[in-house]
Amino acid sequence: MHHSNVYAVASKDIVFESFDGEAVVLDLSNGKYFGFSDSGSAVWQALSSGVGTQDLIGSIDAAALEAFVAQLVEFGLLAPSDAAPQPLPSDFPAALAAAREPLNVSIHDDLADLIIVDPIHEVEEPLGWPAVKQAS
């Protein structure tokens, strides 16, 4: 059954750590970093743990949450999940109440990888390593 309001971390290349309640996420595949505001960190922790967005509405403005989730999906950090929603962590209300910043995630990609595209089509001899002998 598909729970449209449940999300999961988009891939195993998305890793994250928390610092005094503030999350930093790294996409290992491209070297992009994401820094979350305090309220954004609480929501990220909840969503990445499988809490459904429906369970967050009421604590957070629905439109702001929708925009925030859309941004996380666009960044490739979250993806829709078929899993059943998990219960809201008991410390979520306190974390949100203590938050001073609006929902926000900032991207730090100054040092992210450049995708290098080799002009393979300009190589005349399609010889790989080791050279594979064709069966005659």
Add this chain to the structure above:
Amino acid sequence: MPRVTMATLPDYARYVIAAAEASAAHFPVTRTIRLPGLELTAHLGPGIFADSLGRAFIEAESDRPDVRRLRIFVGHPGIGNLPEPAHWGDAHFTEHGFAQKLAEAGLRGLHFHDLDFWQLQDLGQRVGVQLMRSADAFPPWEPGSPLRAFLHWEYAARGMRLTHAGTLGFDGKGVLLAGAGGAGKSGTVVAGLLNGLDSVGDDYVLVDLEGGVSARPLFSTLKQDPRGFARLGLKTRLGADGLLNWQGKHTFHIEEIAPRPIPATLDIFALIVPHIGSGGTSSIMPMSRRDAMIALAPSGIAQMPGERESGFRFFSDLTRLLPCYRLSLGPDPEEIAGTIADFLARGG
């Protein structure tokens, strides 16, 4: 010219390493470098790269009982049976995919496409190869911190980390200075050294979290752009006759300006993120660990091939172990050094 694809990458790495080992007797120069817990033996030919090995390191006393040995062959066709370095043959190349493919086979590697420059290491066999088209076909940044990728892989496998940070300290206690290029990190390290503080290096130092955070020296190279070089009085002190490096910077060595012998280690008690201030006096203020992590980790991970997730976890642990501060830099090097000396004397 042979080409390597993702599918053949591990086999190619093993082929190159085997070819180097089989050619060991043909390398004309052997240099042994003693680093913390590591004896690195480099087999190579004469030239600029060999010269850089003689100058770029701060060698360690035998400080640990668990010294390991690592052999690195630096060569090119013409030495024994070393092959021509291969081209990369896939349409796409991502550093992470490249590193993952090698890691699955117990290997580590780096490929610089423009020069068909390869650095490949077998962690289990403790042997690595830097394969080049010719003796001088290496990226221009290599002589400043030669073989750093091999050291990065070796130390990462042992739970330590080459960390892109500067250091300053006094009486065995010190701070890490982190941040992207242009933030004032290197100028701060030089200002401190010129005014009586110690350092175990700028750019890349070896950080260990075992029993508290410590930093050890590896590379002796310091850099300053011509403006900083003049502002810090280095033009008068060192002369300005040397060639500028590939970044247009003066390079010199820590021993040339250090007030006393380089300490074998600094016990690190704070992580400091410098930035150029608005012209007033220097100040040190607390900052969030999240922001300090984002200042510290990206350059340390991006500049080192592979070990991305372990690096992220390592720098996270490091950041959580230390109080974090933002250093607003004033214009006067002596005043900057005084601010840090006061901070060191207070212990944070």
